[in-house]
Amino acid sequence: MKKIILSLLLLAAGIGMASAQYDYSSASRLDSIENALASANSRLAQLRADSVHQAVWRTGRYFNVGYSIASTSSDVYNKESSKYGFFLSKGTSYVFPRKTPIGGVLKLGFDVRWFDLQFASYGKFDRTNQYTSYNHNSNSGYQGWVSDMIGNNVSGDADIDCPRTTEFNHMSMMLGALGVGPTLTVAPLTFMDNQAASLRLNLYFHYQPTFGCNLYHTNTQYKDYKESDLLAEMGYVNMFDWGFKLQWKTFGLGMECRWGSGKLNNSTFSPETLWWNNTSYNPSEINVNGAEDPYDGRYTRKFAETRIYLDFVF
Secondary structure, eight states: OOOHHHHHHHHHHHHHHHHHHHHHHHHHHHHHHHHHHHHHHHHHHHHHOOOOOOOOHHHHEEEEEEEEEEEEEEEESSEEEOOOEEEEEEEEEEEEEESSSTTTTTEEEEEEEEEEEEEEEEEEEEEEEEEEEEEETTTTTEEEEEGGGGOOOSSSSSEEEEEEEEEEEEEEEEEEEEEEEEEOOOOOOTTTSSSSGGEEEEEEEEEEEEEEEEEEEEEEEETTTEEEEEEEEEEEEEEEEEEEEEETTEEEEEEEEEEEEEEEEETTTTTTTOOOTTTTTTTGGBBBBBBBOTTEEEEEEEEEEEEEEEEOOO
């Protein structure tokens, strides 16, 4: 009888130990599963945050194309407004912090505009002056033309007066490179779990070193003679701009204001001087009664424009 009771007790103890071991193993596996699930959820949340950050802030590289309304003036030339204009530009915004925005919505940094190409057409206008034909050197038989707006004949006997009319088609090209300035970007809707989270506003300012080229395509007529030419006034221009753009994912719409000035070399046959045009003589070397051309040489020209453009972010 004792043996039977002892056997039953040993059996009960073995069953209890086996049950305890089973409960311990199950709890351990459950804890492992919960830890793995928590780690997966954390990783998933990080991936989602990275995806949202990438969708909102992108890489900062952009390309702009747009329409411009330009104007130009100087002490020599009257102010002119463009009939039409367009531009292309490309740049990169470097913003900080790199990962987590300030307050979750704001980033600061600097913007580099790698190039900015601008073209504007100012339309056509005419200039007419009264010219005197004279025999500059009876031995050489040279015949020249000089405007009576600057004084008397250089030498020789006066022949006849005749009007000289020149039509100017005025254009300009501006090429900027390595413009730099501060930028600020705000994405106020990043807390939303929809497409509106990618909406952001960018404000910026640049100093843009620029090569300016003022072009005149001319058609001149006096008596039965006609000629055509392309005149260029070139120089370094200090340009500044500020603007803003509203962006959504890879697209945006922006507005920009630009202004600046620079010294350009005045062409020897400009709209104001209308110097006689002869390849054998340099008009800048002609001195009439001690008075040189007041417009010859370099002069300061001012530029300004307003732009509306499409912004592509990539």
